[in-house]
Amino acid sequence: MRDWAHAEGWNPGIADAQPFFAADPRGFLLARREDDDTPASCVSVVRYGTDHAFLGLYLARPDLRGQGYGIQVWNAGMERLAGRNVGLDGVVAQQPNYRKSGFTSAWTNTRYEGIPAGGSRVAAADGVTVVDAATLPFELLAAYDRRFFPAPRDAFLASWLTAPHRRAVAAIRDGNLAGLAVLRTCSAASRVGPLYAATPDIAATLLTTLAATTPGTPIALDAPDCNPAAIRLAERLALTPTFETARMYTSEPPDIDRTGLYALTTLELG
Numbered sequence: 001m002r003d004w005a006h007a008e009g010w011n012p013g014i015a016d017a018q019p020f021f022a023a024d025p026r027g028f029l030l031a032r033r034e035d036d037d038t039p040a041s042c043v044s045v046v047r048y049g050t051d052h053a054f055l056g057l058y059l060a061r062p063d064l065r066g067q068g069y070g071i072q073v074w075n076a077g078m079e080r081l082a083g084r085n086v087g088l089d090g091v092v093a094q095q096p097n098y099r100k101s102g103f104t105s106a107w108t109n110t111r112y113e114g115i116p117a118g119g120s121r122v123a124a125a126d127g128v129t130v131v132d133a134a135t136l137p138f139e140l141l142a143a144y145d146r147r148f149f150p151a152p153r154d155a156f157l158a159s160w161l162t163a164p165h166r167r168a169v170a171a172i173r174d175g176n177l178a179g180l181a182v183l184r185t186c187s188a189a190s191r192v193g194p195l196y197a198a199t200p201d202i203a204a205t206l207l208t209t210l211a212a213t214t215p216g217t218p219i220a221l222d223a224p225d226c227n228p229a230a231i232r233l234a235e236r237l238a239l240t241p242t243f244e245t246a247r248m249y250t251s252e253p254p255d256i257d258r259t260g261l262y263a264l265t266t267l268e269l270g
Contacts, residue, residue: 001028001042004059006187010267011220013184013191015166019159020044023269028057029080031073033064040069045077046269049151052254053084056268058094074101085150085251089222089267095246103248107226109264112239113189114218116211125171125201130209133161133168133180141170144177148196148261149270150254156269169209171202181206182265189218195263200229203262207233221263230262 005012020028027046030039041060047053055077060070078086078101089109090098099105124130133141141161142154160182161168171179179197183190192210197203211219221239223230224247234241245267247253264270 001030001044001057001059004042004061005057005268007062008059011186011188011191012268013165013186013266015164015184016266016268018163019156020046020269022159023048023153023156027080029073029077031069031076033069040064040067041073043073043077044268045080047081047084048149048153048270051084052151053081053086054270055081055086055088056266056270058088085249085254087247087249087254087270089245089264089270090248091245095248098248102250104250105246105248106253107224107247107258109222109224109245109247109267110231110234110241111220111222111243111245112234113220113242114237114239115216116208116219117236117238125173125199125205127173128178128202128205129172130169130205131172133170133182136170136177140177141180144180144196145194147257148194149265150256160265167210167213169206171197171206173198173202178202179206181210181263183210183213183219186220189220190214192219192221193263194261194265195221195230196260197262198260200233200262203229203233204237207237207262222267223263224258224261226258227261229259233262 002012024046031041044057166184168182179202181195183192
């Protein structure tokens, strides 16, 4: 599934499998052809809590597209998620099809890529200390994540923060957690997500702190336009828009802290 995502230019993380599997071990479906048992299509349908779910990695092998393999795995996936509010990040070309399946748009995400302007870390926001996230109690990080995601995802988050080929940093202000960011190595530009912050300056501090750990290497983040400050931050750092998706849900969009959401965790699992 990762290889197919790479071939599509989606730039998956090179060590995403471990945290993805931790999120929901039964949440990854693969359709095979009966005649030769080769993989034909796939989808991730990860369940969170009791009433939320996220769909991603919906792909059919290029040489088998248009033969019904995609819709079969889609139907099996949606059956698994019956009764839940299902989210997805849909590419522009597929959004009309998702609307036909009952999804409605909540906001638009834009992927910004490049080397941040100046190429080095900006001065820390006033009163803010940046620390390795691993030095903080996990319960604190999980509670903070719940402000920006509609259901508990402790198993996923624990693995997301500690899996190989990534760095996680947090911002502390007045003794309180005021930001969290993760950078992971991907097929192309390293991706930052999530990026949560109490203010735009804190978001800039975390983002450029991570970028400075891989000098001269492009980074990428998926910025939601439901937080205009996220778009302004990407533009302020002279990052280039390269890719667009829509966050869509089958029911009302969840009530989350959008003003502190500067970059999505992942387009595949929410």
